[in-house]
Amino acid sequence: MFETDLRLTDGRALHVYDSAPCDNGRLAVVTLGVPTYELFEAGEWLGLRWISCDLPSATAADLTAVADATGLGAFTLMGHAEGGALALRTAALLGDRVEAVVTFGSTLPADFVLVAIQTPVLLCHGLADRISPPSNSRWLAARLALGTLDLHPALDHLSILTRAEPALEWIRDHTG
Template sequence: MTTEFDIRLTDGRTLHVYDHSPAGDTERGAEPLPVLWHHGTPSIGLPPQPLFAAARRHGIRWISYDRPGYGGSTPAAGRDLAAAAADTAAVADALGITRFGVLGASGGANHALACAALLPDRVAGVVSVAGLAPYGAPGLDWFAGMYPGGRAELRAAVADRAELTAELALADFDPEMFTPQDHAALQGDWSWLGDVAQRGTASGLDGILDDDLAYVAPWGFDPERITVPVLLLHGGADRVVPASHGEWLARAIPGAELRRYPADGHLSILNAAACALSWLRIRG
């Protein structure tokens, strides 16, 4: 069962929050572990329905929220990735949750890493799925391997908000951004992504604009200073966020574990997230 509500932040913004508790008994028979889900770009914060069955088995309670500018959450122009840690803490505080795991996919992966870096006393572990490395990361050809539309969008973000707005207004969906495995995932359980992506832009482009600008700006934290356990999942055939980004993060984050799935793309890698829930449960 998923409940939804709004919280008011000290700066006057609203966050729209979701709380999904597993139904029935878990295999472990223990209290559910809260896991904060960070959604992709564009999307809304609905907890990941395709992972509900695995979450029940592992005793996972999903907590999530619409990132600023998406769904029912107030836009926050100029936000950096680090801002996600404060918003996450506010959501956890509103629910009386002290310690929790974090899972983020695609754009949400970088917001999840912000929680790892800035909330070390509260975060049990972080799973980052198909996340970008910092723009300008030393030794990384950042745009290499991205499909053309993705390169154009993020190069526009590097320029400024106006150029990015113009680029997004002209961009069309390019099926070549996804691999055959990705398209198969979209025809199966992960068809859910199409719905939440459509709802992510229903009220405008503020969310995706602020996400893209944050990805290419200073993050507000240093991945090399992360101390909590981090598991990185990346598809070797990813055309949206090339596998070289996951490999860079694995080298940069102390003690990070990288699981690379050579045949998977940007979406089909989410099938591996079900197994990652057991990794989180052990650490929680």
Template sequence: MATQHAVRTHDDRALSVHDTGARVLDAITVVWHHGSPQTGALLRPLLDAAEARGVRLVSYARPSYATSSPRPGRDVASAAADVERVADTLGLDQFAVMGASGGGPHALACAALLPARVTAAVTLAGLAPFTEAFDGFGGMASDAALRAAREGRQARARFAETDEFDPRSFTARDWATLDSTWSALGEDAQAAEAAGPDGLIDDDVAFVSPWGFDPSTISAPVLLVHGGEDRVVPVSHSRRLVETLPDAELWFRPRDGHISVLEAVPLAMDWLREHGADGTH
């Protein structure tokens, strides 16, 4: 089980934090970065995988999700300062990071901007920066939200007023995963959406704007996990990142989509235990 509490930032915002606490002496701590939209709660598949490996698991809700305060104009890089504050509060000297979908860029931000503390990073179905050198829209079943975000926050907020999820974004394998192992993910996304669109809007604007850091500066080992059938974040994103990151490997899962790729979480935690215990590999 995980405990939930609030952490105050230096600019007096509240962050909703979940923490399983220490499991095994000298076991690694993993800070989980949730997808978009989610509440930041530690879902059962994550808890089960962490408990089986003695991993201490920590997560937090990004600004405007759950009970975390807004942070107007936030970029992807701003996650590092929030995670640093969480780590200081919990007494975490070093930790690994893992993020899924929209959490992937924020995990990379921590690896780039907290190099003395982040020992290794994993992203699952994560995005790459949208730059002139890389157009990340190709292969998306629905790119309208991110294209609206490129026009600015007001345009993305207007789009949110009529936005509806396109079921074509998920494969049959994705839907089967949501009906079984990761059913809590769908329930949590619904809870996040019921609380309002601001967190998702700010995420989308941050994704398509300058991230505030250069992934090529990340010195920690990074594992990228991506499904070949992903219609939400195409595998081209991880292929772009693996070319950019100095020390990265890509686990390509050809039959997985955006949700079913999460079945790799236990194996990814094993990878973090091997690569993130002391920052060496």
């Protein structure tokens, strides 16, 4: 895993991780609050390139800078909790550059953001989530043009991340 600090235009530094720098032949998955260390094996057989950054205070503009600095054209986004809302805001901002989005127990972004998202979105949520209510993902699914709701009765805010590997297969099936 390659690590670097990306200097942003406002002077802040964002710590960035890249599993396959300069390998543009792999589909890039930018993760936000989703631990990838358990997904490396699945990522390898699916031919994925993992890119992530430290989440606190990251913005959609910061993720645009990460995508540009790592040479990404099109890519996918996976986010957990606030990382899910950030993934949705980034998809709205970058349009066609984002091929698909997966969220896990997402918080809610502003309603107007959702209108701009014209890419497939998988909304995974545990019905036992006491931190981010499942109604968040139901609300999002009702407002996204290409939203798919994936609810799991026995999973909570953290255990929903066990659905990350199946979500990778969904990404593979919904991207070019």
